[in-house]
Amino acid sequence: MTHKLAFVGFGVVGSGLAEILLDKQDMLANQVGLEAEIVAISDLNLGSIYHPDGLNLQTLLDVVEEDNSLENYPEHPGLIRGWDSLQTIRQTNADTIVEVTPTDVETGQPAIDHCREAFQNKKNLITTNKGPVALQYKELSALAEENGVGWGFEGTVMSGTPTLRMPTVSLSGNTINEIRGILNGTTNFILSKMEEDMTYDDALAQAQERGYAEADPTSDVEGHDILYKVVILANVVMDVPLAKDEVECQGMKDLTAEDIDEAKSEGKRWKLLARITHQDGKVQASVKPEKLSLDESLSSVMGATNAITYECDLSGPITVTGAGAGRLETGFSLLTDLINMNKTRIYEMR
Numbered sequence: 015m016t017h018k019l020a021f022v023g024f025g026v027v028g029s030g031l032a033e034i035l036l037d038k039q040d041m042l043a044n045q046v047g048l049e050a051e052i053v054a055i056s057d058l059n060l061g062s063i064y065h066p067d068g069l070n071l072q073t074l075l076d077v078v079e080e081d082n083s084l085e086n087y088p089e090h091p092g093l094i095r096g097w098d099s100l101q102t103i104r105q106t107n108a109d110t111i112v113e114v115t116p117t118d119v120e121t122g123q124p125a126i127d128h129c130r131e132a133f134q135n136k137k138n139l140i141t142t143n144k145g146p147v148a149l150q151y152k153e154l155s156a157l158a159e160e161n162g163v164g165w166g167f168e169g170t171v172m173s174g175t176p177t178l179r180m181p182t183v184s185l186s187g188n189t190i191n192e193i194r195g196i197l198n199g200t201t202n203f204i205l206s207k208m209e210e211d212m213t214y215d216d217a218l219a220q221a222q223e224r225g226y227a228e229a230d231p232t233s234d235v236e237g238h239d240i241l242y243k244v245v246i247l248a249n250v251v252m253d254v255p256l257a258k259d260e261v262e263c264q265g266m267k268d269l270t271a272e273d274i275d276e277a278k279s280e281g282k283r284w285k286l287l288a289r290i291t292h293q294d295g296k297v298q299a300s301v302k303p304e305k306l307s308l309d310e311s312l313s314s315v316m317g318a319t320n321a322i323t324y325e326c327d328l329s330g331p332i333t334v335t336g337a338g339a340g341r342l343e344t345g346f347s348l349l350t351d352l353i354n355m356n357k358t359r360i361y362e363m364r
């Protein structure tokens with residue numbers, strides 16, 4: 015049975031998932047039983063379209079690439095234009111909402127309302143938006159459960175690298191007392207490029223062109239994006255109710271080319287590190303630049319690549335390295351949520 019999707023937001027990540035669904039259509043149907051169809055897109059920049067029988071994926075991607083607008087998506091009977099995000103969530107026949115609007119690091123809105131609206135209307139939701147998970151994890155998880163729908167957010171930490179499902183599924187049974195890592199692609203990319211003598215401004219511009227940075231990159235360079243990821247890891251992986259105000263947060267924008275050269279001459283390297291420790295009922299969490307010696311494994315993680323270490327009481331330290339940002343990488347994180355959700359749906363229909 016076709017799994018109908020409605021996208022709220024269709025920028026870098028949303029279009030990344032759409033491209034994957036088009037390119038891997040046959041493989042997904044044959045190997046994992048996923049037959050997905052996009053029925054609606056509502057995007058502040060591109061406009062919005064809905065057709066209950068589905069949109070043509072190739073045409074959709076072509077008009078977005080050519081016109082940066084949905085206006086020239088061909089008219090045909092039954093096509094509805096102009097619905098906003100809440101109408102799209104409420105009134106379309108989508109089974110699952112793909113929420114990929116920019117993360118608001120102060121309020122988490124409007125994404126939190128998008129999640130509430132989806133769950134109250136008995137629709138699953140998958141998202142890479144950190145706001146709802148960092149600020150309302152417990153409330154929204156309960157609401158999804160109460161309404162018998164699924165909520166997937168694998169890509170909120172480290173993009174398509176399985177940073178949440180891996181510890182909660184494969185490492186379960188361990189107590190994880192410490193998590194540390196490099197959790198932001200943009201800032202790790204900037205620091206790597208500055209070491210090659212590129213200016214901060216040029217490196218940030220490249221990170222934006224490649225689709226790594228947040229809509230407002232202040233969130234990356236001031237550490238707020240990592241702070242949200244720290245809160246998500248504490249709540250989801252460690253089951254500790256850490257709030258954002260409890261995290262010490264310092265970004266990387268005060269690091270100068272001189273600081274980076276000085277570290278180099280000492281055989282060291284600056285990294286923007288996240289740390290969470292949970293010991294004797296006490297949690298401590300921070301985001302700040304740290305000077306690492308070159309023989310420490312995290313110091314060799316370069317570019318938009320990220321890495322995370324889980325200190326586990328039974329299995330010992332487990333480190334995962336992989337993409338921290340990127341169009342297809344983050345699109346893939348949504349695909350994994352969708353595949354998992356679809357398996358439950360197939361199982362429930364049997």
Ligand SMILES: NC(=O)C1=CN([C@@H]2O[C@H](COP(=O)(O)OP(=O)(O)OC[C@H]3O[C@@H](n4cnc5c(N)ncnc54)[C@H](OP(=O)(O)O)[C@@H]3O)[C@@H](O)[C@H]2O)C=CC1
Pocket residue numbers: 022023024025026027028056057058059060099114115116117124142143144169170173225226227228229338339340341344
């Ligand atoms: N890019 C990446 O590598 C990663 C991104 N993420 C997260 O994924 C989410 C999406 O990121 P990305 O695709 O890069 O962002 P983009 O800025 O490329 O795309 C977001 C789109 O959503 C639109 N939008 C904004 N507000 C609304 C709204 N209320 N209703 C409908 N559409 C809206 C934007 O329009 P307009 O431009 O007019 O505002 C824009 O077209 C973010 O929350 C980000 O933090 C997570 C992991 C990695």
Ligand SMILES: N[C@@H](CC=O)C(=O)O
Pocket residue numbers: 170172173197198199200201226227228234239338339340
């Ligand atoms: N802007 C973020 C994207 C993923 O969360 C980053 O650079 O890591």
